[in-house]
Amino acid sequence: MEKYIVITFESINFAMQCEVVLKTEKIDYQIMPTPREITLSCGISIRTSDKYLDKVIELIKTKRIRNKDIYEIIGMGRQKTINKKGLI
Amino acid sequence: MKTINCAGLPCPKPVIMTKKELENIENGELEVIVDNFAAKENVSKYAKSIGLDFTVNQKENLYYILIKKGNNEVAECSLMNFENEKNLVIVVGSDKLGAGDDKLGNVLMKSYIYALTESEIKPKTIMFLNGGVKLTTEGSEVLESLKNLESKGVEILSCGTCLDFYGLKDKLIIGNVTNMYTIIEKMNNADKTITI
DSSP states (O other), X not given: OXXXXXXXXXXXXXXXXXXXXXXXXXXXXXXXXXXXXTOSSOOEEEEEEGGGHHHHHHHHHHTTOOEEEEEEEEEETTEEXXXXXXXX | OEEEEOTTOOTTXXXXXXXXXXXXXXXXXXXXXXXXXXXXXXXXXXXXXXXXXXXXXXXXXXXXXXXXEXXXXXXXXXXXHHHHSOOEEEEEOSXXXXXXXXXXXXXXXXXXXXXXXXXXXXXXXXXXXXXXXXXXBTTOSOHHHHHHHHHTTOEEEEEHHHHHHTTOGGGBOSSEEEOHHHHHHHXXXXXXXXXX
């Protein structure tokens, strides 16, 4: 079992902007395809540890990152529970 | 007990011969002799896939695989299980996925390697060539996914000449160094090679 958060975006350009911010802030992240359960589109999302949730929320506000949603995912591989975190 | 000597036979002959012999045995033991690690693995995997017990003994350069077959085994349709595990080789020739915008290519490659970790069918080997070696060395952003793949039994190989060219020879973080002979061998022995 693992727990992580997934940040989704309206456009890949916003994902790339967010990547730059996370890199500068030295937050570990991974680029991943948006999970099928969230959207069928071929989107790019950013995955990071749930310990960064508050920090990410703060950065989204202060750095004006245009994200769509944040999801918390618990599970392994294909078996997972997805909880949408309320919009900030 | 019947013995078949598969030493010196190319893949997948040992597995095919083992399958044939096992079909003729209702109850008993079959000893298969092979002379290389890959053949030993393949024959063992096959025995396992059809639910048979086996033991492996290594004497000098030969492997002796003793497979026991009982009455109640169902050997039908189980070669399918084995065939699911095809020898898939992925060749990564760049640190970007697709041609066009490099920044986009970078993001797509990260997404691709991540998605591979979640795919049910895993490649047996991933080989990194040319700019692809930037993904297995210091500063790569996909190391976590590659470690994940390696822990699931995927072999990770980087081209030695390429590491040298990019000055990354002592910066390899994951997998082993390989040369063109091995690359050819892996490609030629693969059931399917995907080049990206």
